[in-house]
Amino acid sequence: MKQQTSAAPETDNKGKQQRYAGSVIYVGIDVHKKDWQVAAVYEGMTLGNHRMGARAEGVITHLRKRYPGASFELSKPQPQNYKPETCNL
Numbered sequence: 001m002k003q004q005t006s007a008a009p010e011t012d013n014k015g016k017q018q019r020y021a022g023s024v025i026y027v028g029i030d031v032h033k034k035d036w037q038v039a040a041v042y043e044g045m046t047l048g049n050h051r052m053g054a055r056a057e058g059v060i061t062h063l064r065k066r067y068p069g070a071s072f073e074l075s076k077p078q079p080q081n082y083k084p085e086t087c088n089l
Contacts, residue, residue: 021069028075029059040067 030037036054040047052058
């Protein structure tokens with residue numbers, strides 16, 4: 001499967017640890033049977049929008065590698081009173 005590239009350019013590996021340390025990145029996942037579309041948003045800016053295989057471990061590895069030191073909040077369609085879940089990956 002071809003991995004879709006980021007919708008917005010990401011920084012190189014230098015400085016990522018410092019840039020995202022202690023930050024919250026919002027993650028949206030469009031789930032399908034064979035693959036998932038994963039979007040990452042930080043301070044209102046889309047950092048990446050990637051298609052990957054339908055495996056939770058792959059998403060976790062991807063997020064940890066690209067945004068070291070960050071924590072992640074999962075966004076998903078919910079009723080009006082929904083409160084986002086925070087996960088420590």
